[in-house]
Amino acid sequence: MADMKKGITQGVVMPKVLVKPVLAQLESLGTANLEANHYMAPVKKFPQSFSAADKARLTAAFTVLVRDNLVPAYQRLLVFMRDRYLPAARDTIALGALPDGSAWYAFQVRSATTTDLSPQDIHTIGLREVARIRGLLETAKHDVKFKGSMEEFFVFLNTAPELRFTSRQEMQAAYEGLRLQVDAKIPAFFGHTPKTAFEIRPVEAFRETAASPAQYVPGLPDGSRPGIFYYNAYQPETRTRFTTTVFYVHEAIPGHHFEISLAQERAGLPAFRRFGNTLAYSEGWGLYSEMLGQEMGLYDDPWQAIGRLSTEIWRAARLVIDTGIHTKNWTREQSIRYFLDNVPQSAEVATQEVDRYIAMPGQALSYKIGELKIRELRARAEQALGAKFKLRDFHDEILSHGSVPLGVLEAAIDRWLAAQ
Helix, strand or coil, X not given: CHHHHHHHHHCCCCEHHHHHHHHHHHHHHCCCCCCCCHHHHHHHCCCCCCCHHHHHHHHHHHHHHHHHHHHHHHHHHHHHHHHHHHHHCECCCCHHHCCCHHHHHHHHHHHHHCCXXXXXXXXXXXXXXXXXXXXXXXXXXXXXXXXXXXXXXXXXXXXCHHHECCCHHHHHHHHHHHHHHHHHHHHHCCCCCCCCCEEEEECCCCCCCCXXXXXXXXXXXXXXXXXXXXXXXXXXXXXXXXXXXXXXXXXXXCCHHHHHHHHHCCCCCCHXXXXXXXXXXXXHHHHHHHHHHHHCCCCCCHHHHHHHHHHHHHHHHHHHHHHHHHHHCCCHHHHHHHHHHHCCCCHHHHHHHHHHHHHCCCHHHHHHHHHHHHHHHHHHHHHHHHHHCCHHHHHHHHCCCCXXXXXXXXXXXXXXXXXX
């Protein structure tokens, strides 16, 4: 609250559109109804080994803590946010609308992408990528013999029951079968693979209602915990079949499982490169892995190919919308419309995405910029080495440096090429 008061004085405040949803969150977190208060959740799920006396003692302690400390604090924050901060919040959404905002956004862009690309450079790249991928989607639409417009095709992808799973068991079987396909392809594309074990699991019941469709949780380098690919099986009838492959190759193999595990297993690297998270490199590799799945023959099913294009155009649209908001005075409504016109997702997802770009300027640029840099480095290596180029060796080199900025990665590849 002290920092936000300074922000009000200096004119550095959040957009109203982001403040309003916070009020409902604070009301929920600060409710005096302890039965409904999230902070009382631990006392509702004690381990069976706890004695009745311990349960009673800890329940009483939790009650005092939540009732006398947390609830009043959240209620004070709610009153401040509602009565003082919200009226001072801004109607604009661009970071450029704040004092020194244009320079601030340019810094955010450099930080997120680890490049010297300007916001205008990235906007132009985004427009080009969206147009390119949209053309591929038009071709893919014809491949599955869909007769309607692209808008109608997006509605079909968002709603068609035949493109959804029917059970949790079916989802697990689909991913297990895909694992066998991918594992058979890996030796042709990678010389070094992780020692860290790997498992496929559904998201745990306690968090599945809010979890993302798929995610990767790293294992530990000592082998005491495997890497885990989690898929969200909540309401399987809402989960798309056609994104199975693209989710797996991005989050699991050869995506984040390879990228993170191989870095962690390289004991000679400094810790910040073994365990760090340079998003442009990490998510760039994940998105590159989606593309690599095509060369591995994993998108022979045209619907799986559509799944890949649907996620790639999503990342390309981010380049256009994020820079559009923060440097070109795009409105929130204009940004949501552009997303819906180019990405086969619901209006709810579009709104969440645009609000993310408003709240975290520049962050979403890292994915596509990272992927394009890796593809650029590969093209450079192919041209420089000609017949001597081996894709396995290139991938091994890319994944040998740990989490690094793209400029550091580029310099390493140039040294590697010179040594060849």
